[in-house]
Amino acid sequence: MGRYKFLGRPTPRKDAQDIVTGRAKYLDDIKLSDMLVGKVLRSPYPHALIKEIDTEKAKKVPGVKAVLTYKDVPDWKMGLPSHLRVLDKKVRFVGDAVALVAAETEEIALEALDLIKVDYELLAAVYDVEEAIKPGAPQLYEEFPNNTLPLGNPWMGSPRVPEGLKELIVGDVEKGFKEADVIVEEVFAYENIPNPLPPEPPAVIAAWEDPDTVHVWLTSQGIYMDKISLYYIMKRKFKVVVHGCQCGGSYGSKGTILPIAIHTILLARAAGKPVKLSYTKEEHLTTFTLRLGSRIKGKVGMKKDGTVTAVSADWLVNTGNYSAVTQAQVMVGLGEAQLVIRCPNWNVRPKIVCTNRASSGWIRGFGGQELKSALLPLFYLAMAKLDIDPVDFFKKNAIKAGDGYFWRDGEWWVSRVIDFTKAIDAGAQAFRWKEKWKGWLKPVFVNGSKRVGIGVGVHGNADVGEDVAEAYVRIDPDHTVTLYVAVPEQGGGQRSNLCKIAAEVMQIPLEQVFVSPPESDINPYEFGLVGSRGTYAIGSAVINAAKDAKQKLFELAAKELKANPQDLETEDGFIYVKDDPNRKTTWRKAMGTMRTIIGYGRFEPDYSLCNFMISFVEVEVDTETGKAEVTRVVNATDVGQIIDQNCLENQLNGCLGSAGIDTALFEETVFDPNLGRIITTDMIDYKWRTFSNLPVIDNIVLETPFPSHEFGAVGVGEIATSPGPAAVVMAISNAIGTWLLSYPATPDKILKALEKQGGN
Amino acid sequence: METKVQAKGALSSSIRLKVNGKIYDLTVGKDVQPWHTLTHTLREKLGFTGTKVGCDHGACGACTVLIEEKPVLSCLTLTVECDGKSIVTIEGIGDPTSGRLDPLQEAFIEHTAFQCGFCTPGIIMSLKALLDGNPSVTEEDIKDALSGHYCRCISHYHVLRAVKDVIEKRRRNGSL
CATH class of the missing domain: 3.30.365.10 (Aldehyde oxidase/xanthine dehydrogenase, molybdopterin binding domain)
Known part of the structure; x- marks a missing residue:
């Protein structure tokens, strides 16, 4: 018998009937009378000025109700700080919006797009973070010299620290390095910019009730977040009523739907009718939210017993053509690092950089996954030098009650958390870690061309409150x-x-x-x-x-x-x-x-509690083909009290998809710098996991009551994708006996690493 | 396809679809254009919005419906090709009048075999085709049948549980 009558007991989801019968209403299932179809004309160039744009022919097509270019739209700006115009005279990536059309049918809208004539003046483009910050690099925005955006977020600071956590400076790293038994200095990157790619493409419907009230239906996670943001973007002149609906997957990404919403709102206003603007999958893959590019040039100091004495790093964050919430992601990422690495001396200096590709932003893992996937490999090298078992290291370094950390608001919080080492032990036991661990760069076993390796990763987030x-x-x-x-x-x-x-x-x-x-x-x-x-x-x-x-x-x-x-x-x-x-x-x-x-x-917000998850992975590498497959995953966490077993387990199984574990194996958005554009433009070229290829997953969930609310529970779903990627590259390295700390570890990279190893 | 000469000599043709047991006569050029996909006609013309548009290029399986009892990607099927065909969508399984659900739908509810639910109708239609009239379905058969279905939340494990449950119950009841 559980402690509660409903909590922890399996019950059908309230919307289950609607989902299995097809009655659940997603955005595209909503039909308003007289609704028009919106479409976007997109730039074929990564960086260009619009010299001339002629929409006359497009406007004359019967059934076309509105055509908008930068000349027709108000001076509203999005992003942080406000910099992304509704439509601009300048385009900053292949796929950037050039003009908008609303028409009676999709066919008419597409015909109109074809008839818009644009003359561009091409500009040099820049894609790499380090190239972009060099003097003389092409500049995306006049207001951001060296393509570098200001840090901090005025919506997230405390009264004492109005712009919140801009960098992580604690203690004295020089002193810390002096106390270290081993120092490792390296560059690692998690820059394969995977797309979380929810099955439902992003879409918005807008309908004006009267000249100062607009209704917006959107595929979103935050009704008020969208309402308030739209209100401010529209210069506080209109009432915005936001209608949420069944969301066909988001994984964070649809938090950055505001530019689509603004386009739809303006088309509906110009046309005088409701408009639906729904992205195609190609638009979804080439113009909508990718993961942040994350590069760490860092140095860590460690003692023989796994005590971390200092962490110093430059964190280069590639946000693509604009930043919606990248500053917030950096703030949360910096906070999260301290929940799994207990270190008295930090000096992590982030830099947010714009480049000429589709924007990076809000995705499950929210800055922390991006930081950690690039940062943890430094610790692996240090642990290997000292022959430290990574599970012992993570146990020692998982946050304990009484530990302090700087959170996103720039304030120092003292943790009231429960003891996570019980979950680590339970997970290690289920995975049989102790039996399998043979040491760093050593496979668990070798059978002909097959080598098996194991790895482990962790994540925690103090966003539960x-x-x-x-x-x-x-x-x-x-x-x-x-x-x-x-x-x-x-x-x-x-x-x-x-x-x-x-x-x-x-x-x-x-x-x-x-x-x-x-x-x-x-x-x-x-x-x-x-x-x-x-x-x-x-x-x-x-x-x-x-x-x-x-x-x-x-x-x-x-x-x-x-x-x-x-x-x-x-x-x-x-x-x-x-x-x-x-x-x-x-x-x-x-x-x-x-x-x-x-x-x-x-x-009221409370940042003194966090969640925690550890993922153990077993990977089989075929040394002839270079293919690596995850064969087994054990996730372990402690949630205080399970609300619904199936919902929880489903979310933890989500560790594979939505730009999680698979970003270490095969998932990537392939950007070709020679063409200046993304070449994985459909769901055949963009790789994803199928039903035929499922590892065994066990989820170990403990229920030690948290000092949260009266049911003692905290959420954990968001972080499921985050421990995995770093665990997988550790496992692959151990399997092949040489370091391969690169994402994704595709067969070509594995074969090259093996070749190099053989050559030695 | 039936073609008839109208009074002024203009050609018009109509097609007949049977969707979820009901007959629909559609005029080509009016109700349906030659380039319309079956997904488009089902959703936009006939109102069966349970069939989802995910990728619209035959890669994700969200638009799967049954044509003559076989699972078909309706986004890669032209409506005019379906003249005279019997089509079943997610709205047409179970018993829509009494509200009685198909055993697959019941099992999906019991096991919460979905998260966002967007891929669910397509998955259920493929499973329906796999299970109906097939007494011996293995786990590999299920995975093969679903290998073209994109589920990004990763509800695969609960889907497999739900299907196995249906098969097990069917075996115990000795029914197909």
């Missing part, structure tokens, strides 16, 4: 409960699981708990279902709202029961006196059928 969440819990006159929370469903089952949390507080059957549509006009503020904040941050707001509603219900029942509200309890629609359960009444009697009870709950 990130940002503000609010919720209402309403007891309706029919005595059902409706939860009002601005959370769209994106796959984790959070809408359903928040109902489960409300049912647990209210002690009524889950079938009697419903959740409001994810729309900004009816729900209270909620930052957005991002990171792993669903369970603790949003869950707390729901718990508080449910308790508030329950309290109001008890106040109504108290008179009849001649008891104090605080002495009452409820179960299955009955209210009774705790000490005398025979003194009872019903919800119906207490509140009647002509009353609504509304409970309100709020959660």
